[in-house]
Amino acid sequence: MASLCRPLFPFRPTFYIINLFVMLSLRLLSFLLFMLLFLLNGSVTTAQVKDSVAVKDSVRSRGKAHLLIGATYNSGMNYYGRVDSLKSSGIYPFVGLSFHSGLYLNATFVFIHNSLQSQYAATLLEGGYNFKSKRGGWAGSLSATRYFYQDHTDLAQSAIREAAAASITHLNKIINITLGADVKSSDRIDIGGQAGLDHIIRIPDIFGKDVIVLDPCATMYAGTQHFTQTYYQKKNLLFIPVADEEVTKNSGAFNILAYEFSVPVVYAYKKMNLIFSPAYIVPQNILSVPGQPGLSERAANLLYITATVKFTL
Numbered sequence: 001m002a003s004l005c006r007p008l009f010p011f012r013p014t015f016y017i018i019n020l021f022v023m024l025s026l027r028l029l030s031f032l033l034f035m036l037l038f039l040l041n042g043s044v045t046t047a048q049v050k051d052s053v054a055v056k057d058s059v060r061s062r063g064k065a066h067l068l069i070g071a072t073y074n075s076g077m078n079y080y081g082r083v084d085s086l087k088s089s090g091i092y093p094f095v096g097l098s099f100h101s102g103l104y105l106n107a108t109f110v111f112i113h114n115s116l117q118s119q120y121a122a123t124l125l126e127g128g129y130n131f132k133s134k135r136g137g138w139a140g141s142l143s144a145t146r147y148f149y150q151d152h153t154d155l156a157q158s159a160i161r162e163a164a165a166a167s168i169t170h171l172n173k174i175i176n177i178t179l180g181a182d183v184k185s186s187d188r189i190d191i192g193g194q195a196g197l198d199h200i201i202r203i204p205d206i207f208g209k210d211v212i213v214l215d216p217c218a219t220m221y222a223g224t225q226h227f228t229q230t231y232y233q234k235k236n237l238l239f240i241p242v243a244d245e246e247v248t249k250n251s252g253a254f255n256i257l258a259y260e261f262s263v264p265v266v267y268a269y270k271k272m273n274l275i276f277s278p279a280y281i282v283p284q285n286i287l288s289v290p291g292q293p294g295l296s297e298r299a300a301n302l303l304y305i306t307a308t309v310k311f312t313l
Contacts, residue, residue, distance in 0.1 A: 064099065064100050065097055065098065065099045065100065066097070066098045066312050066313060067095070067096075067097060067312075067313040068094070068095065068096040068097070068098055068106070068310060068311070068312055068313075069094070069095050069096075069310070069311050069313070070093075070094055070273075070308060070309050070310035070311060071091060071092060071093045071094065071308070071309060072091070072092040072094070072306055072307065072308040073089070073090070073091055073092075073305075073306065073307045073308075074089060074090045074091075074092070074304065074305075074306050075089050075304045075305045075306070076089065076302050076303075076304030076305075077089060077090045077112065077155065078156075078281060078299075078302055078304065079155070079156045079157040080221055080257040080258040080281070080283055080299075081257075081258045081281045081282065081283025081284075081299045081300070081301070081302055082156040082157075082228075082283060082286075082297050082298065082299045083156065083298050083299065083300075083302070084114075084154045084155055084156060084298070085154065085298060086114035086115055086116060086154070087114065088112040088113060088114040088154075088155070089112070089113050089114070090110060090111060090112045090113070090121075091111045091113070092108050092109065092110050092111070093108070093109050093111075094106055094107065094108040094109070095107055098312070101129075102129050102130045102131050102132075103127075103128070103129050104126075104127070104128055104129075104130065105125075105126070105127045106124075106125070106126045106127075107123065107124070107125055107126075108123070108124040108126070109122075109123055109124075110122040110123070110124065112153075112155070119150075120150065121149065121150055121153045121155065121158075122147060122148055122149040122150065122153065122155075122158070123147075123148045124145060124146070124147055124148070125145065125146045125148075126143055126144070126145040126146075127143065127144055128141055128142055128143030128144065129141065129142045129143075136171060137170065137171055137172070138168065138169065138170060138171065139168075139169045139171055140166070140167055140168040140169060141165075141166070141167050142164075142165070142166050143164070143165050143166075144162070144163070144164045144165075145162065145163045145164075145165075146161070146162055147160055147161055147162065147163070156227070156228065156297070156298075157227065159186040159187070159227045159228075160184050160185065160186050160190075160227050161185050161186060162184070162185040163182055163183065163184045163185065164182065164183050165180060165181070165182035165183075166180065166181055166182070167179065167180030167181075167194075168180070174199070175197055175198070175199050176197070176198045176199065176200065177195075177196075177197060178194070178195065178196040178197075178198070178219075179193075179194070179195055180193065180194040180195075180196075181193045181194075182194075182223075184223075184227060186226060186227045187226070188226040189226065190223055190224045190225065190226045190227055191223055191224055191254065192221065192222065192223030192224070192257075193221075193222050193223060194219055194220065194221050194222070195219070195220050196217055196218065196219035196220070197217060197218050197219075198215050198216065198217030198218075199215070199216060199217075200213060200214070200215050201213070201214040201215070201216075207269075209269070209270070210267065210268060210269040210270075211266075211267075211268050212265065212266065212267050212268075213264075213265070213266040213268070214263065214264070214265050214266075215263070215264045215266075216262075216263045217261070217262055217263075217264075218259070218260070218261050219259070219260045219261075219262075220256060220258075220259055220260075221256070221257045221258045221259075221260070222254065222255060222256045222257055223254060223255075223257055224251065224252055224253065224254050224255075225251040225253075225255075225257070225285075225287060226251050226252065227251075228251050228287050228297060251287060253285075255284065255285035256284045256285060257283065257284060257285065258281050258282060258283045258284055259281070259282045259284065260279055260280070260281040260282070261279065261280050261281075262277055262278065262279035262280070263277070263278055263279075264276070264277040265277065271311055271312045271313060272309070272310070272311055272312075273308070273309070273310040273311075273312070274308070274309055275306075275307065275308040275309075275310070276305070276306075276307050276308075277305065277306045277307070277308075278303070278304075278305050279303070279304055279305070279306070280301070280302070280303050281301070281302050281304070282301050283299040283300070283301070283302075286299045
């Protein structure tokens, strides 16, 4: 497997200037996206409604805005295949607003469960914009997310505070091709990318005015892993200089992080969506410190399931 073994940004004083610039740009993008939610008023005639656990299937909104409420169950919480030591599952109630222009705003509340406890872990606020070309050949999205994790949360992704992402999809009857990029902020900046292939299968009118959508897809994720270093520092685990140096060197390399294969199945009837998505993720380039298993990322091939019920009001 080919991967870049050198950090994306060499460790020199110039890095801190770049890091500060990207951090400020990320926060500015987040602010602008949230402001757009209130300032833009339906300049796009057709919007793509894309749920993060659903499929790329578009609809035309009859009203100017919709209230979205629902909940998701995740049998195996992971971050690019990285898991916490207790292999937690999760339930995520959510509420959101979706506008005809393609703008949306969501709030998600994360509750985790494992062998030791069940607890509230985080709140995620996301604002963004989904769009689709008039001829239907292209679709895409822009989003900004703010994370509010509890201090005692052991999830690998709990070091991340902010993220901004963009994706573009070429839609056709044979196979859809998606490319995406993201920037994540912890104490340092992580840059990521993804590439995916999927094929949508629609089965309408099963019991009347309903539809079943299947979307088998394969996705490759890549990026840096400074979030792991920040997580270790937050937990005061990098007290050995050699370990700190090893984690710093490896977390700055831009590598393939995981391959994921999934088959989301959506059943839609009137204002209700039921989404069932089995997935198999294969993590890559796991950070490890020789002789320090406690400082090595916990990851293994994982089969997990997400199930969502969503109402559009």
